[in-house]
Amino acid sequence: xxxxxxxxxxxxxxxxxxxxxxxxxxxxxxxxxxxxxxxxxxxxxxxxxxxxxxxxxxxxxxxxxxxxxxxxxxxxxxxxxxxxxxxxxxxxxxxxxxxxxxxxxxxxxxxxxxxxxxxxxxxxxxxxxxxxxxxxxxxxxxxxxxxxxxxxxxxxxxxxxxxxxxxxxxxxxxxxxxxxxxxxxxxxxxxxxxxxxxxxxxxxxxxxxxxxxxxxxxxxxxxxxxxxxxxxxxxxxxxxxxxxxxxxxxxxxxxxxxxxxxxxxxxxxxxxxxxxxxxxxxxxxxxxxxxxxxxxxxxxxxxxxxxxxxxxxxxxxxxxxxxxxxxxxxxxxxxxxxxxxxxxxxxxxxxxxxxxxxxxxxxxxxxxxxxxxxxxxxxxxxxxxxxxxxxxxxxxxxxxxxxxxxxxxxxxxxxxxxxxxxxxxxxxxxxxxxxxxxxxxxxxxxxxxxxxxxxxxxxxxxxxxxxxxxxxxxxxxxxxxxxxxxxxxxxxxxxxxxxxxxxxxxxxxxxxxxxxxxxxxxxxxxxxxxxxxxxxxxxxxxxxxxxxxxxxxxxxxxxxxxxxxxxxxxx
Numbered sequence: 100x101x102x103x104x105x106x107x108x109x110x111x112x113x114x115x116x117x118x119x120x121x122x123x124x125x126x127x128x129x130x131x132x133x134x135x136x137x138x139x140x141x142x143x144x145x146x147x148x149x150x151x152x153x154x155x156x157x158x159x160x161x162x163x164x165x166x167x168x169x170x171x172x173x174x175x176x177x178x179x180x181x182x183x184x185x186x187x188x189x190x191x192x193x194x195x196x197x198x199x200x201x202x203x204x205x206x207x208x209x210x211x212x213x214x215x216x217x218x219x220x221x222x223x224x225x226x227x228x229x230x231x232x233x234x235x236x237x238x239x240x241x242x243x244x245x246x247x248x249x250x251x252x253x254x255x256x257x258x259x260x261x262x263x264x265x266x267x268x269x270x271x272x273x274x275x276x277x278x279x280x281x282x283x284x285x286x287x288x289x290x291x292x293x294x295x296x297x298x299x300x301x302x303x304x305x306x307x308x309x310x311x312x313x314x315x316x317x318x319x320x321x322x323x324x325x326x327x328x329x330x331x332x333x334x335x336x337x338x339x340x341x342x343x344x345x346x347x348x349x350x351x352x353x354x355x356x357x358x359x360x361x362x363x364x365x366x367x368x369x370x371x372x373x374x375x376x377x378x379x380x381x382x383x384x385x386x387x388x389x390x391x392x393x394x395x396x397x398x399x400x401x402x403x404x405x406x407x408x409x410x411x412x413x414x415x416x417x418x419x420x421x422x423x424x425x426x427x428x429x430x431x432x433x434x435x436x437x438x439x440x441x442x443x444x445x446x447x448x449x450x451x452x453x454x455x456x457x458x459x460x461x462x463x464x465x466x467x468x469x470x471x472x473x474x475x476x477x478x479x480x481x482x483x484x485x486x487x488x489x490x491x492x493x494x495x496x497x498x499x500x501x502x503x504x505x506x507x508x509x510x511x512x513x514x515x516x517x518x519x520x521x522x523x524x525x526x527x528x529x530x531x532x533x534x535x536x537x538x539x540x541x542x543x544x545x546x547x548x549x550x551x552x553x554x555x556x557x558x559x560x561x562x563x564x565x566x567x568x569x570x571x572x573x574x575x576x577x578x579x580x581x582x583x584x585x586x587x588x589x590x591x592x593x594x595x596x597x598x599x600x601x602x603x604x605x606x607x608x609x610x611x612x613x614x615x616x617x618x619x620x621x622x623x624x625x626x627x628x629x630x631x632x633x634x635x636x637x638x639x640x641x642x643x644x645x646x647x648x649x650x651x652x653x654x655x656x657x658x659x660x661x662x663x664x665x666x667x668x669x670x
Contacts, residue, residue, distance in 0.1 A: 100198070101198055102196070104119060104120055105138075105141075105194065107138060109182065110137060110178075111141075111179065112132070112134045112179070113137050116138055119446055120436055122434065123418070125419070125420070125437055126430055128440055128455065135441045138446055142389075144171050144193070145195055147171050149256055150256040152252035174191075177191060177225070189226070190226045192225075196219070196220045197218065197219040198218055199217055199219060203258065213240070220234065221235065258386055258387060259386060259387050262388060264390070285343070298339060298343075302339065309334070313330045317329065367398070387419065388419070389421065390420045391422070392420070395426075396424060402551070404428055427527055428525070430455055430459075432527055433529065433663045434666075435449045436668070437667075440455070440458050456526065459527075461525060461527060466503075470503055472504065472664070473505075473507075473528035474506070479509050480628050481571050482508075483635055486500065486635070492651070493657070495661065496661070499657075505657065506528075508523065516543035516544065531558070532559070533558075533559050535561050535570040535571065536561050536649075559652050562649055564646065564648075567601065568602040570602045570604060575641055576642060577592060583629065584626065590616045592607065592610055594614060604623055607623075
């Protein structure tokens, strides 16, 4: 069972948000004080309210305010204050649409004695005095289902488990979660004879101390209240059990063992996030977890944000993750409709990357203004050559390059990869790297991988058969540039020194020096620049048919990213 859509009207600052799609994940984005958190809290409140109805006796479809927790909804606090005087009978309205699996549909039919077509739309109406649960099915079926509000609420509560993680995540919150976990687990051993005997021994040790305190209190009280006959100080057995279950301290050893409340804000925040997730899993067996998180980036170092993003991506594959954020890194770049834009007290799914950038205040450079995919290459020569080669390899990629949907950006050297990817992710680009297969390229990618900035699916290395290391020029057919180099630089690449298993620049350097030609980084740059011009002039014949595998792999990877983005826009 999962949530398909959510609507809210007249809740705090939100006047209207209709049928917001709830996906995996769902990201609420918008300026400060526009209502992101209120939409998230509205969703949390509606699920918490449904869960609370399991043991409540309902009068028709109405729930009195006596059984409605003020923590969940309070009309004076949550109904828009600007409307309260002119609409004293006004209502806040939440609508949830659930999708049930095949087995859940059968289970619903057995429990509720009603049929569903796969979806369950529920409306909750909160007034100043009463609340209503209405099943939004057309015809008599809706009326019949509404009359079964309690059993439906119990059904939903048994299949959906909501975990709300606020923006302020402290050691106190983490400790509370651990106390709850310990409380639940220790409860299982309290029936054991050894545990009961130990508590009885503890009570015997405490008894004379409590009697002494009681006698002292009695003597003092009798001075003012002569009629006092006796005083007893006692610890209830339940309180003694409870005290032993709820006195935890969390100590984290990350090199130095320290109590969690003495750690920094970032550690406390991550601890609270991880423990809340753990608690939800522990207590939610068999239920769909809905994880609602406010500003997951709060208190975190950039590296921690990247790592948390990966954790949330993994979670969203199995559960529904809904979050609010100001951070571009949490935006779903492959499925635009998963991003909900909240502005001017209203909310709607994003339609374009430009909308997302404008909402987040992201400024992209001119070449990235329309880009949704950024191809990262090491040098300007690689960029110019690939700009000519890719349209020959794929008309679809050629069109994307022409419209600016795909942009090619350069590193100025492989060692800058992490910095470049971090910048590009903030502009909401989906990145792919095309790197040399040498020490610098491999080291740079490993660093980006460890920092959560890239994945193995997001990189293609120039690997050429028969070479220990290889670079962009190794993929090219030597015939397009060998005569040019001989004429301009006076060096022949027919030299035996230009052969071997080393990468192109090392082999050409050996050939130059063998023929008495000075080699330097400047000369290397000039030659690579010349070769890029030659490739651009004749891209159809530039690649070596036996060494172009990496290029073909790059084409496949870029087309897969185009497919992913197009599918996301249609979903």
